[in-house]
Amino acid sequence: MVTIKQLEHTKSLTKSATPEQLKCSFLCFQGVKTLNYCLGNQSFFDNTSFVEPSGVPEDLSLLDALLLAQWEERMWRGCFRYDVTASEIKVISGGKKFLAQLNEKWIMDPFILNSIDQNEELLFCVTRSEKANSELIPSAAVPNDSILVIINANPIEYGHVFVVPCGSNRLYPDARSFEMIVRIAFEINNYSFRLFYDCSSPGASHVYFQACYFPDHLPVELMPIDTFFSDGQRGIYISTLIDYPIKTILFEYTYNNRIIMMEAISEICSSLREKNISYNLLISDCGKRIFLFLQKSAISGNLLAWECGGYFLFGSKYEFDQVTEEAIHKRLSAVSLNDEGFQVVKQLCCSIASKLAV
DSSP: OOOOOOOOOOOOGGGSOOHHHHHHHGGGGTTOEEEEEEEOSSTTTOTTTOOOOOOOTTOOOHHHHHHHHHHHHHHHTTOSSSOGGGSEEEEOSSTTOOEEEEOTTOOOOOOOGGGOOTTTTEEEEEEEOSSSSOEEEEEEEOOTTOEEEEEOSSOSSEEEEEEEESSOOSSSOOHHHHHHHHHHHHHHTOTTEEEEEETTOTTOSSOOEEEEEOSSOOGGGGSOEEEEEEETTTTEEEEEESSOSSOEEEEEEOGGGHHHHHHHHHHHHHHHHHTTOOEEEEEEGGGTEEEEEEBSSSOTTOOOHHHHTTEEEESSHHHHHHOOHHHHHHHHHHHBOOHHHHHHHHHHHHHHHHHHHO
């Protein structure tokens, strides 16, 4: 039997940074000038002109081009600890098509915002604009309520970055942060782009997401679903995944109802935190689908969001060669929330979604 080596998550949910510490973390960015991508106030959800992303690779958006250009420029400057594009990746034999990457240099360092090299690691920030269309400002001060996009020096895939909301001092993502994050996913307009969130990130000084590009679907994205909440009039659907080893809930919605959905997900995350239930999020399909992975209460050995999605890294050639679907399945099942707890979370989702959809 092959064992999957995991880094221990030594920080429980109750030992995260305080709101005061979160606020202080962003003081180091006051007065810093960088590229500002300003989100237009009409181009995203104008019902009269709205067109969903085509998903065609040739349709490279401005934000997508900006992120890739800045990330690649840092790669050529040697800001990363290794060339992730040289890593070997394979599909693990079996029905679930789990993915394995051989990466002998990857380590998971705690992300501490005030230790960031602003010149080397900060790529740009994303903020709101009063103008109709989105635009790029070459150099401007970082707004207090912006989203910082920062390189991850230990990338697991191409374009790997930290995506950090500045405006929130909560210990979990609030509705406004979620909406901004989803907006970024839409404006990237690239179906290879995924966003992740881990509620129990070890050593985290504040709330942050991670994002990178995957050339193919993650295994979890191909699983069949069973819808248990539906508001067809508003285009909101909540489902469970069928025959997946870790308990997972899928949120799907139309873009013009994103505020209701983001408020619901934020409230659900807050409730999970109060119940000491560890969870992860995967945002895919240009923001249209959000997967909620439910793990046992915060313990040593919790999985990362991309692992919950079926993407695992291995530090040795032997384990990479010998890994089986059975071993991955066992690892996912071992951390999954139990059936009783899952029913409680499903009822919570229905209750919150019904309340906000009125």
